[in-house]
Every structure is written in structure tokens, then in C-alpha cells.
Amino acid sequence: MPSRTPSAPRAGRPRSAAADAAILEATRAALVELGWSKLTLGDVASRAGVAKTTLYRRWAGKNELVVDAVAVLFDELELPDRGSLAADIEGVVLQFAALLDRPEAKTALMAVVAESTRDEPLRERIRTSIVERQKRLVLEGRSRAQARGELPLEQDPAAAARTADLIFDVVAGAVVHRTLVSAEPVDEEWATRFTRLLIGGLAGD
Amino acid sequence: MPSRTPSAPRAGRPRSAAADAAILEATRAALVELGWSKLTLGDVASRAGVAKTTLYRRWAGKNELVVDAVAVLFDELELPDRGSLAADIEGVVLQFAALLDRPEAKTALMAVVAESTRDEPLRERIRTSIVERQKRLVLEGRSRAQARGELPLEQDPAAAARTADLIFDVVAGAVVHRTLVSAEPVDEEWATRFTRLLIGGLAGD
Amino acid sequence: MPSRTPSAPRAGRPRSAAADAAILEATRAALVELGWSKLTLGDVASRAGVAKTTLYRRWAGKNELVVDAVAVLFDELELPDRGSLAADIEGVVLQFAALLDRPEAKTALMAVVAESTRDEPLRERIRTSIVERQKRLVLEGRSRAQARGELPLEQDPAAAARTADLIFDVVAGAVVHRTLVSAEPVDEEWATRFTRLLIGGLAGD
Amino acid sequence: MPSRTPSAPRAGRPRSAAADAAILEATRAALVELGWSKLTLGDVASRAGVAKTTLYRRWAGKNELVVDAVAVLFDELELPDRGSLAADIEGVVLQFAALLDRPEAKTALMAVVAESTRDEPLRERIRTSIVERQKRLVLEGRSRAQARGELPLEQDPAAAARTADLIFDVVAGAVVHRTLVSAEPVDEEWATRFTRLLIGGLAGD
DNA sequence: CCGTAAGCGAGACGGTACGTCCCGTCTTGAA
DNA sequence: TTCAAGACGGGACGTACCGTCTCGCTTACGG
Incomplete structure (x- = not known):
């Protein structure tokens, strides 16, 4: 579900699909543990073993990420x-x-x-x-x-x-x-x- | 609706009822203008012409305040x-x-x-x-x-x-x-x- | 050492001399315990069993009080x-x-x-x-x-x-x-x- | 003079040396203008065009900062x-x-x-x-x-x-x-x- | 001997600064 | 071009004290 114009030829290193899955999984785990209001993207990133930049490259913010995760x-x-x-x-x-x-x-x-x-x-x-x-x-x-x-x-x-x-x-x-x-x-x-x-x-x- | 045991004799300066009303009114105005997630208690306080401490003396946080305001x-x-x-x-x-x-x-x-x-x-x-x-x-x-x-x-x-x-x-x-x-x-x-x-x-x- | 124009006829309840002494003593105790920078006038007042107003009626601030206490x-x-x-x-x-x-x-x-x-x-x-x-x-x-x-x-x-x-x-x-x-x-x-x-x-x- | 073990390989973005210099300079300027007791770290940060966090990342508090600045x-x-x-x-x-x-x-x-x-x-x-x-x-x-x-x-x-x-x-x-x-x-x-x-x-x- | 004017403890008030947390962006060097 | 790491400018947090202001009450003096 993350963004990216659908059909671009693309150059450079491709995005890691594993990262996507790890992030969504980490988001659900964080939701369970912390609830919506105390969930932070920095925390999700570190749970997923991913840099914050990687996360922001794919989702615009907490709302979008959580919708996808849920x-x-x-x-x-x-x-x-x-x-x-x-x-x-x-x-x-x-x-x-x-x-x-x-x-x-x-x-x-x-x-x-x-x-x-x-x-x-x-x-x-x-x-x-x-x-x-x-x-x-x-x-x-x-x-x-x-x-x-x-x-x-x-x-x-x-x-x-x-x-x-x-x-x-x-x-x-x-x-x-x-x-x-x-x-x-x-x-x-x-x-x-x-x-x-x-x-x-x-x-x- | 703010806390405080209802019928105590109480020493010291009493809490201002005007402040209560101003805060709740300011909260509603801020909700209309900014919505829930961008509403800040500092902003509510300054809209109400009240110090942040006054606000925190009466409500534990954003949630409680908003419930009362609404x-x-x-x-x-x-x-x-x-x-x-x-x-x-x-x-x-x-x-x-x-x-x-x-x-x-x-x-x-x-x-x-x-x-x-x-x-x-x-x-x-x-x-x-x-x-x-x-x-x-x-x-x-x-x-x-x-x-x-x-x-x-x-x-x-x-x-x-x-x-x-x-x-x-x-x-x-x-x-x-x-x-x-x-x-x-x-x-x-x-x-x-x-x-x-x-x-x-x-x-x- | 606290202020007050020296020779005024004065009406009303006179200031408590005991309060003065208690305040200075409390100030020294607080200095020993907390040091200068963490000493607060509110704390001194409550150590001395005195209201903050009483303290401010006599001294302009922390500096003056401490000079007198020391x-x-x-x-x-x-x-x-x-x-x-x-x-x-x-x-x-x-x-x-x-x-x-x-x-x-x-x-x-x-x-x-x-x-x-x-x-x-x-x-x-x-x-x-x-x-x-x-x-x-x-x-x-x-x-x-x-x-x-x-x-x-x-x-x-x-x-x-x-x-x-x-x-x-x-x-x-x-x-x-x-x-x-x-x-x-x-x-x-x-x-x-x-x-x-x-x-x-x-x-x- | 700010902390940080001197010769580590280090990952991530390095700390800005310019920020260090700007902060120390701003500290001296604030000392001249306001004196020690009215100097605030928030003010120093904004004079230096720097966020408070940047300042706190390098110095533990006012005392340490001022020693280095002087x-x-x-x-x-x-x-x-x-x-x-x-x-x-x-x-x-x-x-x-x-x-x-x-x-x-x-x-x-x-x-x-x-x-x-x-x-x-x-x-x-x-x-x-x-x-x-x-x-x-x-x-x-x-x-x-x-x-x-x-x-x-x-x-x-x-x-x-x-x-x-x-x-x-x-x-x-x-x-x-x-x-x-x-x-x-x-x-x-x-x-x-x-x-x-x-x-x-x-x-x- | 009583009123009145000041002092008193208590604590709420409008503020300022604190030091921390998180945001979303950026700059590294390695892959 | 992406990645992990982490520093960056910024903004809000909730707390601690500031010095001032009511409160309702003593407490002395002076008429």
C-alpha cells in the first residue's frame, strides 16, 4: 500500500520489501503495547530495525501508516x-x-x-x-x-x-x-x- | 466539572469560576479552529487568558478537558x-x-x-x-x-x-x-x- | 535587617519578630541542604512555617534574604x-x-x-x-x-x-x-x- | 570542549562544528547583555540560531556551557x-x-x-x-x-x-x-x- | 472595649524557563 | 538510489518557582 508512482522504470537500489513488512508488523505490535496516542514513528522504526527515513519514504505520517497496518x-x-x-x-x-x-x-x-x-x-x-x-x-x-x-x-x-x-x-x-x-x-x-x-x-x- | 472535593471549607484564595468558563469556551473555539490533534493546552490557556498552571490545576490533560468542554x-x-x-x-x-x-x-x-x-x-x-x-x-x-x-x-x-x-x-x-x-x-x-x-x-x- | 522605614508610628498588627528569626534560620538550613541555586523562597517559607507573603513583605528577593541570613x-x-x-x-x-x-x-x-x-x-x-x-x-x-x-x-x-x-x-x-x-x-x-x-x-x- | 569521546569512528550525521561556535559566541553575548542569572538556555539557543536540543546534546546545563564560553x-x-x-x-x-x-x-x-x-x-x-x-x-x-x-x-x-x-x-x-x-x-x-x-x-x- | 488597620497562613493567579520528547528533514558513509 | 545512523531546527509537553493577589482569620493599638 505504500506510495510510489505505479509504473516507473526506476534506477538505483530498489526498496526493500522486507522493510515494508517489518514496519507494518512493528506498527501493530506498538499499537498493542502503547496504544494509538503513545505510538511514535521513531519507536516503530527502531522496532522494525529500520531508519526513520525509510519509513517516511513510504508513508506520509502516523495516520497513513496505521491505516495500512490495521x-x-x-x-x-x-x-x-x-x-x-x-x-x-x-x-x-x-x-x-x-x-x-x-x-x-x-x-x-x-x-x-x-x-x-x-x-x-x-x-x-x-x-x-x-x-x-x-x-x-x-x-x-x-x-x-x-x-x-x-x-x-x-x-x-x-x-x-x-x-x-x-x-x-x-x-x-x-x-x-x-x-x-x-x-x-x-x-x-x-x-x-x-x-x-x-x-x-x-x-x- | 473540574475536580476538587465538592464541599470542603477550604483555606486560601478560591479558584476562579470565571477561569473555568473561559477555559472551556476557549477549548471549544480551539477545537473548531484546529481540530483535536492540533489543539494544544498552551494555546487553549493563552486563548482563555489564563496560565497553563491554572489549566493543569483543574484538568489532568487534554482528554479530560475536551470531554468537559464538549x-x-x-x-x-x-x-x-x-x-x-x-x-x-x-x-x-x-x-x-x-x-x-x-x-x-x-x-x-x-x-x-x-x-x-x-x-x-x-x-x-x-x-x-x-x-x-x-x-x-x-x-x-x-x-x-x-x-x-x-x-x-x-x-x-x-x-x-x-x-x-x-x-x-x-x-x-x-x-x-x-x-x-x-x-x-x-x-x-x-x-x-x-x-x-x-x-x-x-x-x- | 529587614526593611521598613525606621521610625513610623504604625497602626495595625505589628510584624512578628519570631517570623524574622525563623526565616533567617530556615534560610541557613536550606542553604546547607540545597545550596544557593536550588534554594527557593517557597521552600524557605514552608520550612519557617510562614507564608510566602510574610517573607516578601520583609525582603525583596533571594539575594537580600541570603545576605542577611549569612x-x-x-x-x-x-x-x-x-x-x-x-x-x-x-x-x-x-x-x-x-x-x-x-x-x-x-x-x-x-x-x-x-x-x-x-x-x-x-x-x-x-x-x-x-x-x-x-x-x-x-x-x-x-x-x-x-x-x-x-x-x-x-x-x-x-x-x-x-x-x-x-x-x-x-x-x-x-x-x-x-x-x-x-x-x-x-x-x-x-x-x-x-x-x-x-x-x-x-x-x- | 563539549563532550563526546574524542576519536570514535561514528555513524550518522556528524555534529556541526559551526553550531558549537555559534552557541559559545551567543553565550558570551547573552552574558554581556543579561548577566549570569538572567541568561537562559532557550535564549542562547535562539541567539545562536540553534534548537535547544542541539545545545543540550553538547552541554549538561548552564554551568558547563558558561565555563566553556568563558x-x-x-x-x-x-x-x-x-x-x-x-x-x-x-x-x-x-x-x-x-x-x-x-x-x-x-x-x-x-x-x-x-x-x-x-x-x-x-x-x-x-x-x-x-x-x-x-x-x-x-x-x-x-x-x-x-x-x-x-x-x-x-x-x-x-x-x-x-x-x-x-x-x-x-x-x-x-x-x-x-x-x-x-x-x-x-x-x-x-x-x-x-x-x-x-x-x-x-x-x- | 471596640473598631480598624495591618499582619498572618493558605493557596490560586499570570507568567517564564525548564529539560525532555517527538516531529519530519538533513547529512553522513557504506552497500 | 537506498539504507542505518544520528544530528538538525522546531514545537509542545508537564513541572517548578516566581512574585502578586485574594481569601478569612488574628492581633494590637488608639479613640
Whole structure:
């Protein structure tokens, strides 16, 4: 993910790929140990056995580095078919919750989101590196439920997109809020109650 | 909100209440202008016409100060009776969204929540200063809906509390996520769609 | 020694004499413990069981306070008649050296002298409180030596004063320099050699 | 004079020699303008166009810095052969007095000596940087006088060293005391009278 | 014998400087 | 051209004292 114009012929010594990996790994370790606010790039560099210059050659700053370091965690997210819409929702909720429970994610995610409120390029980076990785699960889950006949097929593609976004904000928002703001665990019991609410609504049975 | 045992006789010159107010006001102004990460306590102090020591005598650091500075914004939240559950939910969503749109809140809220993942006293402070102020709206809205007959009376008070917490996480989480992560506006149209989803569920009508 | 226009009628509560004494005593104790540069007026005040205001009402600052605190040590200096000029010189040298060996004097004297290079009132205060107390010993020693016939009577009083000043600078300067700059002890052996040099000169037998 | 083991191979960017010189020069300028007690390292750094960290990387604090800044002044001291012991003494006295008259020396010397009473490493630094530079003049003057036959050759080298130390304390002490404590000028007239006293003694002709 | 004016301990106040930490850039010499 | 090393100018940190200013209370004197 580090920068560099994609297709340049390049001269001189090539950049070390090992350094990249070491830096991202060191960043996650430092996040776990120190948390976002006490993480320093000098410390990351020395953990990675790398000079600060090497680090700055690849990332613009702490925010960008941390987004990249944390983004890989979101690659693990999958949506195995559990047979029903309710089970799929519960599954994704628990999976996301498990990810949010990892200390490097917990401390970093809200911090970079906070920074992104005043930094458009960072927001974009977060969107492509993290948010989209989550959102595809929603889309996948919906089409699967439609295939099962649990949800109606939407005709209007724009309306379909709006609804997917809404559901995504509701699911991800609820899990994040429960975990970080309310600081309560997202366990199976909560996931079940949340799923029932989401499917049936307040007025539900 | 600054510390100090509430009712001690106290010797010596008393602390200036004017200083407290000036500091909190200056903090909000600095948040708007600079955002969370570039806000410095030295700058806040000089904006407030106050010495840094005065500031540190009252607050332990940036996090605590910002929580107090932002907390007052949440006092404005109210839940006027709009006649129906759906209207009440829409109202609270829009109200909360309007608050989150204020730059001092937007930049500060997620940042202090991020910090609080590694700082239990801070989490507590956030809970009492901010979260509880929001949660009472949920409770109020529910009892009003129950009085209207829109929602059934819960027998078990523990279950009632759990449900209220769940709804709170869903509502607040969705609004926050839409605003800060998806970075899309929470307008009337979104509020309507969200409300319909919350009341009727995915499977709704 | 603290200030206050000498003969005012005065109204209100009179100043506590005990406080004065406690402050000076606390100052000496703090000098011994902390040395000049780490001595703070706040610390002196709390050692003396006195408020800072009380201290500032009497002394303008650290320099003035320390001069007064140390000055009393110089009251002890005397010149008992030891029977000869040489013995008297040795006596005064050893006495002055003993005083300079006290930690409160050692750490304070050069410091206030250093400050006085840029503070005329302080220099005057040092002169009257400390220097004159030493100089009278030179005058007394000389007149005694003249009475014994060891030194000739000077006719010109101006020349006599100049010579006394010269001798004072030589004696006091040598002892101070030996003690503080060379950091070597002024013992009897050194005092003897110094005295022989002073009386007989470099060319002396 | 700043620290750092003299001959190490060293990796990384070397320290700037220009910064060293600029800092020492700025220190002398600040001493002249502000005096010892109002000199701040932050001010020195900004006068030198240097960051505070650069300064602290080289010197442990104000004392060490000032000793180094002032030490170079003592390199100027020389003892041209003026043909006789008396003339040589007068020469060195006047030279030393001229140096002490420079405001950067006057304000700084006593201050660091005062500090050195509680700081052995500082005392050592003063000794090697300043005191030894002066003492060699005494040794040179003596051997010259012995060559002229004005002073006897000492047989015992230990006794010779003791005598040289004594003379050094007397000469330097007298000049310092006259200048800083008595705050009177060391002019030719005083130098002449001092020299006559030193050579001939009190009992002298 | 009582009011009033100053002194008192306490401690908050606006400041200044401290010495440290980290930033992001730069300058080395080696690879 | 990159790399590890580390010095650089800069800015903020949180602390320590400064000397001043309220506080509410003694404490002596003079009317």
C-alpha cells in the first residue's frame, strides 16, 4: 500500500520489501503495547530495525501508516453461508466484534476516524482500505438472502445501494458503539437480540 | 466539572469560576479552529487568558478537558413529544446528527472515545458526562411510546434495561457511523428510512 | 535587617519578630541542604512555617534574604591579641577560613557577590553587612602592630586607608581563592606560609 | 570542549562544528547583555540560531556551557618578558584585571565558582579550563625570575609547587577580591602597590 | 472595649524557563 | 538510489518557582 508512482522504470537500489513488512508488523505490535496516542514513528522504526527515513519514504505520517497496518486485519472478514439471513447476520456481527476486540484495532480505528474528520485523503484511504472491505459483506449477505427468498429483489439499483448503505451503518455502527462507547461485550446473546431487532423491528412479534 | 472535593471549607484564595468558563469556551473555539490533534493546552490557556498552571490545576490533560468542554453540548438534547414513536425517533436522530455536525463535536468525540480504550477513568468520565445524557432520551421515548400503546410494557426490568441499551447502541451507533465513517449526511430522508427500518425491521411490511 | 522605614508610628498588627528569626534560620538550613541555586523562597517559607507573603513583605528577593541570613555569621569574627603581628595574621586567616568552610557560607558568598556585579544596591548591602565586618579586623590588627612597633605609623591618612584596603584584598582574596577556586584547605601550615610571605615578601629571607 | 569521546569512528550525521561556535559566541553575548542569572538556555539557543536540543546534546546545563564560553578568554593571557620580576607581576596583574573587567567574565566567573562548591565535576572543569591556564603564568614568571637571579632556585620540587600555588592564590585572589568584592578598579597605581607589597612584604623597606 | 488597620497562613493567579520528547528533514558513509 | 545512523531546527509537553493577589482569620493599638 505504500506510495510510489505505479509504473516507473526506476534506477538505483530498489526498496526493500522486507522493510515494508517489518514496519507494518512493528506498527501493530506498538499499537498493542502503547496504544494509538503513545505510538511514535521513531519507536516503530527502531522496532522494525529500520531508519526513520525509510519509513517516511513510504508513508506520509502516523495516520497513513496505521491505516495500512490495521487494514490487513479486515481481509480476514468472510461471510460463510450459515443457512439463513438471521444466522448470517449473527455471524458477521460476531466476526466484526472479534476483530474490534483485538487491541490494535480497538485503539487505532476510532483514532484514525477521528483524524479523518479533518483530512479528506485520509478519509478516502480509510474508505478504500477498510470500509469497503466490510461493506461487501453486507452486499453478499443480501444477495444470498434474496436467493433464499428471505428478502425481496430490489428493482431500483439506486434504492438498493441506499438500503445497503443504511444497513451497513446500522450494523457496523451498533457493533462499534457497543464495543467502544458503551464498552460492553458483543457476545452471542447480544448478537441474537440485535439480529432479531434488525430483522423484526421494534414492532416485531 | 473540574475536580476538587465538592464541599470542603477550604483555606486560601478560591479558584476562579470565571477561569473555568473561559477555559472551556476557549477549548471549544480551539477545537473548531484546529481540530483535536492540533489543539494544544498552551494555546487553549493563552486563548482563555489564563496560565497553563491554572489549566493543569483543574484538568489532568487534554482528554479530560475536551470531554468537559464538549459535554455541555449534550445538555441541549431534548425529546419534544412529536405525537408518535416514529416521529420521536426521527426527531432524536436529527437532533443528534445536528450536534455531531458541529465541528467541535465531530473532531473531538471519536478522539476521546479512541483514547478511552486505554484509559478507564476517562471512559467513566465520558459515560457520565456524555453517554448518560443521550441514553435518557431513549428511556423517555420508550415510556412515551408505551403510554401511547405503541410499544408493549416490559415486565422484567433487567430485560427492559438490556433492550434500552441495545436500542441506544443501534441509534447512536448508526448516526455516528453514517456521519463519521461513511461521511454522508444524516438528513430527513435518511432519518425516515432509518426509522422505518428500526420500527419495522428488514422484514418489515 | 529587614526593611521598613525606621521610625513610623504604625497602626495595625505589628510584624512578628519570631517570623524574622525563623526565616533567617530556615534560610541557613536550606542553604546547607540545597545550596544557593536550588534554594527557593517557597521552600524557605514552608520550612519557617510562614507564608510566602510574610517573607516578601520583609525582603525583596533571594539575594537580600541570603545576605542577611549569612551576615550574622560574620559577627563571630574577632581578633584576640596573640602577641605579634604574625600570630595575629595567622589567627585572622584561620578564623576566616573556618567561617568559609561552613557550607552555608561557602555556597552563598560567591553567589551573592556574583549577583552583585549587576546590582548596585545588593553590592552596598554586602559591603555594609559583610565586608565592613571583616575589614575592621585589618584596621585593628594594624593599629595593634603599630602599638607594638612592628609597623611604622602612617602619616597620611589617605595612604593609610589605601594600604589597609590593599592588605584586606590580599588577605581575604587569598583565603577565598584558596578555599573556593583552588578548593584546597586553609590549614595552619598554609596560614604560616601565607603569613611569612605577607610579612617578608617574595624577596624575604 | 563539549563532550563526546574524542576519536570514535561514528555513524550518522556528524555534529556541526559551526553550531558549537555559534552557541559559545551567543553565550558570551547573552552574558554581556543579561548577566549570569538572567541568561537562559532557550535564549542562547535562539541567539545562536540553534534548537535547544542541539545545545543540550553538547552541554549538561548552564554551568558547563558558561565555563566553556568563558574559558577561551583565558587563552589570551600571556606573560611577555618585561625585564624584571616586578614588571612581570605588574603585567600579569593588569592583564588579569583587564580580563575580569569584561562583563561576560565578571558576571560569570564568580557564579560558576559558587556553583562549583556543590558540584565536583564542575569544579574539575573549571580547574582544567580556566585555573590551569592562569597558573602557568605564575610558573613561567618564576622561572624567568630565577633565570634573572631575582629569586633563588628551589631544590625541593614539592615545596616549589606549594609556593607557586600560594603565590597564585595570593595574586589571583587579590585581583578578584579587589574587582568583585571591593568593587574598586585595579589600575596601574594599585598594581604597583600590590607588587611592592608582594615582593617586599609588609615589613619591606 | 471596640473598631480598624495591618499582619498572618493558605493557596490560586499570570507568567517564564525548564529539560525532555517527538516531529519530519538533513547529512553522513557504506552497500 | 537506498539504507542505518544520528544530528538538525522546531514545537509542545508537564513541572517548578516566581512574585502578586485574594481569601478569612488574628492581633494590637488608639479613640
